[in-house]
Every structure is written in C-alpha cells, then in structure tokens.
Amino acid sequence: MWVMVFFDLPTDTAADRKRAASFRKTLLQDGFEMFQFSIYIRHCASRENADTHCRRVRSAIPEKGKIGLMTITDKQFSSMEIICGQGREFYQPPLQLELF
16 A cells, blocks of 8 residues: 655745644654655555554644545556656555565
C-alpha cells in the first residue's frame, strides 16, 4: 500500500508558515518523502500499517488549509507514468525485505 498526502496550506503570515513547516516536518519524521512540492508519499507493508499512518497525519493537520489523504495499492502506484520534460519514467517502489 501507498499513502499519499496532498496539501495546500496558507503561508501568508509568519504563523501560517510555521504551521506549514511543522506539518511538513511531521510528515518527514513519520517516514514520508516528498514526491512533489505539496505531495508526500509513504510505502506501507499492509492496510493496517497504512491506516496507522493516516491516523498520524490526521492528528497533525493544521487548523487552516486543505489536506487530502489517499491510499493505493502497489500495482496502482507502479502503473503511474511520470513525465519529466521530454523523458518518461516509471516510479520504482522500494524492494520489500521478507524475513521468515
């Protein structure tokens, strides 16, 4: 599973910028990585693990702005086509380590 967080937070005042930075820092501390400027992603081993991280995001939401959360499967995520200028590339999910 992948958890994607989309956000549009105000940055008009110093207090708004501080809240936006704090939210972004919380995402990074929880293992999310920046996919685009206002889109952060995190790979999760299971639906339960994804639900846990969604709850953490919900608990850190600032009072202003819009936040979107979406969970998608590995298969859906791997079919995403990323177009950078003239080139095309496909996102490579991290390899999962299995322990027996």
